[in-house]
Amino acid sequence: MSARTRPITTTEGTKPFAFSETALAECRELIARYPEGRSKSALIPILHIAQAENDGWLSVNAMDAVAHLMGLRHIEVYEVASFYSMFNLHPVGTYVLDVCRTTPCMLRGSDELIHHLEKKLGIHAGETTKDGMFTLKAVECLGSCGSGPMLQCGAGYHEDLTIEKVDALIEELRARNQRTNYTDR
Amino acid sequence: MPKVTIDGISIEVPDGTTILQAARMIGERDKADRHVVPPAMCYYTSLKTSGGYCRTCIVKVTKGSDKDPRPMPKPVASCRTAVMDGMEVANTTDPTLIDARNGVVEMLLINHPLDCPICDQAGECHLQDLSYENGKAASRYEFERRTFDPIDIGDTIKLHMTRCILCYRCVKVAEQLTDGRVHGVINRGDVAEISTYISQAIENDFSGNMIDVCPVGALTDKTFRFASRVWFTKPVDAHRNCENPKCSGNVVLWLKGNEVLRVTGRKDQWGEVESFICNTCRFDKKDVHAWTVEGPRKIDRHSVISQGHYQLKREQPLLASPAPNVPELAKRKELKDR
Amino acid sequence: MARKLLFEHIDKPGIRGLEGYRANGGYRSVEKALRTMSPDAVLEEVKKSGLRGRGGAGFPTGMKWSFLAKPEGVPRYLVVNADESEPGTFKDRYLMERIPHILVEGMITSSFALGAKTSYVYVRGEYFYVARILEQAIAEARAAGWLGKNILGSGFDHDIHVQVGAGAYICGEETALLESLEGKRGNPRIKPPFPAVKGLYDCPTVVNNVETIAAVVPIVNDGGEEYAKIGIGKSTGTKLISAGGNIKRPGVYEIDLGITCDEFINSDEYCGGVDGRAFKAVVPGGSSVPIVPYELFLKTPTGENRLMTYESLSEGGFAQGTMMGSGGFYAYNDAQCIVRSTWNHARFYHHESCGQCSPCREGTGWLDKVLERLEHGEGRMEDIDLLWDIQRKIEGNTICPLGDAAAWPVASAIRHFRDEFEYHVTHREKVKDPKHFAREPFRKSAKFATA
Secondary structure, three states: OOHHHOOOOOOOOOOOOOOOHHHHHHHHHHHHOOOOOOHHHHHHHHHHHHHHHOOOOOOHHHHHHHHHHHOOOHHHHHHHHOOOOOOOOOOOOOEEEEEEOOHHHHHOOHHHHHHHHHHHHOOOOOOEOOOOOEEEEEEOOOOOHHHOOOEEEOOEEEOOOOHHHHHHHHHHHHHHOOOOOOOOO | OOEEEEOOEEEEOOOOOEHHHHHHHHHHHOHHHHHHOOOOOOOOOOOOOOOOOOOOOEEEEEEOOOOOOOOOOOOEEHHHOEOOOOEEEEOOOOHHHHHHHHHHHHHHHHOOOOOHHHOOOOOOOHHHHHHHHHOOOOOOOOOOOOOOOOEEOOOOEEEOHHHOOOOOHHHHHHHHHOOOOOOEEEOOHHHOEEEOOOOOOOOOOOOOHHHHHOOOOOEEEHHHOOOOOHHHOEEEEEEOOOOOOOOOOEEEEEEEOOEEEEEEEOEOOOOOEOOOOOHHHHHHOOOHHHOEEEEEOOOOOOOHHHOOOOOOOOOOHHHHOOOOOHHHHHHHHHHHHO | OOOOOOOOOOOOOOOOOHHHHHHOOOOHHHHHHHHHOOHHHHHHHHHHHOOEOOOOOOOEHHHHHHOOOOOOOOOOEEEEEEOOOOOOOOHHHHHHHHOHHHHHHHHHHHHHHHOOOEEEEEEOHHHHHHHHHHHHHHHHHHHOOOOEOOHHHOOOOEEEEEEEOOOOHHHHOHHHHHHHHOOOOOOOOOOOOOOOOOOHHHOOEEEEEHHHHHHHHHHHHHOHHHHHOOEEOOEEOEEEEEEEEOEOOOEEEEEEOOOEHHHHHHOOOOOOOEOOOOEEEEEOOOOOOOOEEHHHHHEOOOOOEOEOOHHHHOOOHHHHOOOOOOOEEEEEEOOOOHHHHHHHHHHHHHHHOOOOOHHHHHHHHHHHHHHHHHHOOOOOHHHHHHHHHHHHHHOOOOOOOHHHHHHHHHHHHHHHHHHHHHHHHHOHHHHOOOOOOOOOOOOOOHHHOOO
């Protein structure tokens, strides 16, 4: 893990976190899906909600709120959050572009796509643009191997990408300027 | 009672006994048979769910049982595999297994700093023992090793994550012995680390046992830091009536003259603590008069502190020939390994 | 045109919704099972069908089900593995997205056979939108009485919940999936005990792939024997193959097991032949299975036509065969570099290793680094043997099959394309161009030409 993607492991300089009422209701519904005493099962879905409510990343404050809500030790939440690659442990841009780099996509040109995006956005994979608009992530297989190269932004898959298509997508996202999350409906 | 045969030596053991435990029983029955005991870096008898991770204790099951004599297709973790009646196991007698275990040891070492000269664990380090007994003379790993900054987790414990082999023992100590685990394993893959995530101290009555169970120098006693090499100290058994009901008060004092350099739990011949001790005994009672000294501690096994242990079991003419320089040595060893 | 069992109605309008699904014969298997069959009778049909797990291991489903422990008073669970993450595989996504009710139906019928009152479907986090589609389908089914208490007056209660992951290939391993479903890190468990005895929440659990559970629907509808009529030998029924890479027609195809590999890769009904100059290599079952040269994909070592069956694909063993795996098929044209692809595979497993056991944690990273060096023209001849030795020391020595999965692509690439690895040492400057074989394909030397 490079220095630029090191998790933010302090609350210093990060904003406080509290779930919205709708999110709380959703969390309670999630917890109710599991048998009594097994509510920890809801941890991953609830972390997704917390991330969506915290500008796309999990701050210590956000994770501590999850721990408090679920009656878990803080470390139990940190352990889980840091295991899964969709949880961002440092601030991210308005849009997180997850570009698949795994073999089937590579055969169809993902290396070139990532290279193009790096040049276009002026950042390396793993970094965020200065204006805070885009975070570029090169990720592993997203299960879109027949329609690569592709990228995921929020809940949406953008497939069969070409340089032209991805350029248009970037412009469209920039113009819209509205955060996307994996949990978007 | 199922009967199991390990490297040709048989023993009857209670139902549910693991291969590793059976091997240790053989070793306890007759010291001369201790070669049947696989090394174990993550298994710890008194810690529930420990074992299975490090893969050093793998053995080859050449016969599953009398009922189903088929051999097991892959090596199995002896610490997590129960014996069956009639099972036959190879620990040191199968060259493919020795090769596989050498591979595991090499993997454990590729990112280990090998900073033994400045490591407090040196001399009682299980990874040192393991690599002496199963390792290679030279490493084939040429990339930058994974590093972490050493950190204090409280006033008494130092964490050198760089040396950690992720055995999970300290996590299980915190989970099972203390009330309020604040550290665990974060991240995944080869960047996984033992951590509290946010900077904080691990403070509770039994946290010091994490030092004793750590097989390497990842968790060391800050009160003993750089005080002495362990082989220059004199270990004695001692006890006191400890107020803490969960603490046995049975310890080993590591002395220099009459000065208590450190206090640890008593470890058995397999390197496991016989009974866990509290932090008061470990860190606060550094006056020999606080203790009833029972007599010298006999270190049965375990590294240079038992002295003269490292007569190499297998003939290694390479090391016996008159001192070649290191690169040449590595090259010759490599040729030999091929 | 082959018969379609899962995809028969996939293009019908409204098939995603309950109404459209029902109009095309949906939920008949639930009616049949709950009204006219005993749980054991359903199990019997699944056994007769010869259905094998579609997630990759190909273990007979009926046998897996019959291992399920049934202690008194302990709940049992069915968990559907929708953590489709094996590179090359996207069939389950396609199925769940297009025709989600077939999975819901299969889960109800299967749970009836297993005596599970609750089942979970664990969907990989990246498929969040698919999880929403499933949730919608489940809500519809619940509202229509296909889920809930006393379904169809049979006395059988059942409910289904969707759980999402958050980005971890390892959670496709069934015990890691269970850990994740319990809200923990996706570290595989040490087996035994197997999930059939101690699975989710320490209760007996069956974990099956999406496609496997969907296949239960036609099996119950038409009978196991009917299903087993399709296919050859122990490869019965139809199989979803997701095809990608350098082919003309990428997509998900439902094939009758037993068609020739040649037909699959070259006919216009399926892959439609090469996109590019010529085929070079094939990975037929997801990144974990051995890569084989195109010629060896078409013909077995004895010169017979290779078939799309579990047995035929693995004919020739590890040296000359490969595996059906999860059906994540991708083909390489001759502009591709095998070393680059092998490095890409290795980087994937390095990234996805959970880090629990040492050979995989350390070994996958080592493979990645040595391959990166080779691919960038900075390697040495000895690196090839080193790679061979590292993969050999990972394989078979780890807790879960991820270690094997990381080792096999490396082993098979060296076995079949060693000269290409050597080329990367002898032509350092040339391989520094990432598209080094784009203009001129790599020519095999005579000694490595496949017979």
